[in-house]
Amino acid sequence: MAEPFKNLLGEARVREAGEQLQRTWPGFDRARFEQQALQGLHSLELKARARQLAAALQSTLPADFDAACSLLERSLAPPAAPGESTSAAGAGLAGWIVWPMTEWVATAGLAQPERALQALHAMTQRFTAEWAVRPFIVAHPQLTWATLQRWCGDPSAHVRRLVSEGSRPRLPWGLQLKALVADPSPTLPLLERLQDDESDYVRRSVANHLNDIAKDHPALVADWLAAHLPGAPAPRRALLRHASRTLIKRGDARVLSAWGLGQALAGTATLAITPGQARLGEDGVTLEVGLQSTARQPQSLEIDYAVHHVKARGGATAKVFKGWKLVLAAGESRLLRKRHALRPITTRRYHAGWHRVEVLVNGQAVAEAGFELAL
Incomplete structure (x- = not known):
């Protein structure tokens, strides 16, 4: 163990x-x-x-x-x-x-x-x-923002990362910075300085910070992509792609378009799930997604899937999971397979019942099926 x-x-x-x-x-x-x-x-x-x-x-x-x-x-x-x-x-x-x-x-x-x-x-x-600096942002904003601005040029990658990570609006385990959840503009000059940092360690933090902002201000991140994605070097493109993950899952039209994913699937899709009855903690279920292109050109596809988890008092809430990223050739048919685990975790409480699953292609639902979950 x-x-x-x-x-x-x-x-x-x-x-x-x-x-x-x-x-x-x-x-x-x-x-x-x-x-x-x-x-x-x-x-x-x-x-x-x-x-x-x-x-x-x-x-x-x-x-x-x-x-x-x-x-x-x-x-x-x-x-x-x-x-x-x-x-x-x-x-x-x-x-x-x-x-x-x-x-x-x-x-x-x-x-x-x-x-x-x-x-x-x-x-x-x-x-x-990253957790300890947050009370100073709240209690001494003028001094702390000036200090973080100076630290953007620090020789240590650890310190430069702290600038981004410590000021994330929704940092896990950290004091939530409610003022930045409402208005993240104080952090934007810092992120602009750090998004081309030489250290991948720092750039990953910037991506996560932008993804935090996307949860509350999607238009701001879409504007950021419009300003910083065209002509971006490869490391910045990778950063911005990671920063876009929540909005791609949500099917945000501007963000999908920025990544060339704005078009709906030209063709058909199917979803099959086995077994139809599953038990929590066992082997999970297998998703089989069938795609058939009717297009005359290749299609860039971002394929995710949403599981609608049953709630304690009825109804359901959707959680989007990453699936596949691929180019579907003209007229091509393809079968994709993925195992979805059904294990108890601390961040999700499962309830018995019918769990609907949707396949999302470029943010749009194209097929659905489901399975019965027993506890």
Whole structure:
């Protein structure tokens, strides 16, 4: 069985942190830190563990915020490039154990934002400060936006990524930035500077940020494509394609047109699903999509499928899944096959009943079938 995700902040990492902090500052009360950090830790999930460790730091770090930040900064491992490890014994702290440090900065440092942002600049090069920077955007917007603008030119890809990732309107696990959900315009100059960043690590974050914006402001992202897609170099095209994924699934006409996917299927489509009766947690179902072109020219097709999941009180809600991307030749017939899993997951609750499935070609429903789900 795989190691539980929450153990990324387990006892071994707590003791490693205590040892490193005491090595950095002999006056650090390691025993008290470890006792508070480990109390009931096994029963907590990952985010709650990060908060408990942050509280233990609050109890044991120097009362002077600047001195405490300096201690934590000295305890860090040397910065590493994205994907590289700094896990050598005694090299310093890096990885998930740095998350509680950033949590501590986000709570203890709101009254001293300049020093706090300086500490997050160091910490994000060893883990990520994407969650911790968000309270500063809310509490100190002028200072934080100016800092993020400056960080767009930072030598570290980790810091440049933080600019985009930390300001995403709907960052998973993070404080939702309601003002940016309503009006994302403050982030747009930052994204424009970063969309051609030399690091794919940074560009992926920009794509996810634009995809966040698309959920609330589809016209803005369609305008972005109109301005930045024509003549774009290959890395930017890949970024913009990833940023378009939600709107392609929704069948947004302007976005489909921007990618040459605006035309309806010229031909016919069929969908068959086996077995017709499925049970949650077993082998799932197999989708077979048949396509027959009646066109005289090749067709670029983006083929997804929507499963209408039964709700607890009746009705259904659709979830779109990625299918295939292909060019269908003139007069060609093709059979596509895909396995759709029906496993319990934390983000979806299944209910028994008839589940309708639609095939979407370039955003338009062209065929449907279904299956009966038993729990």
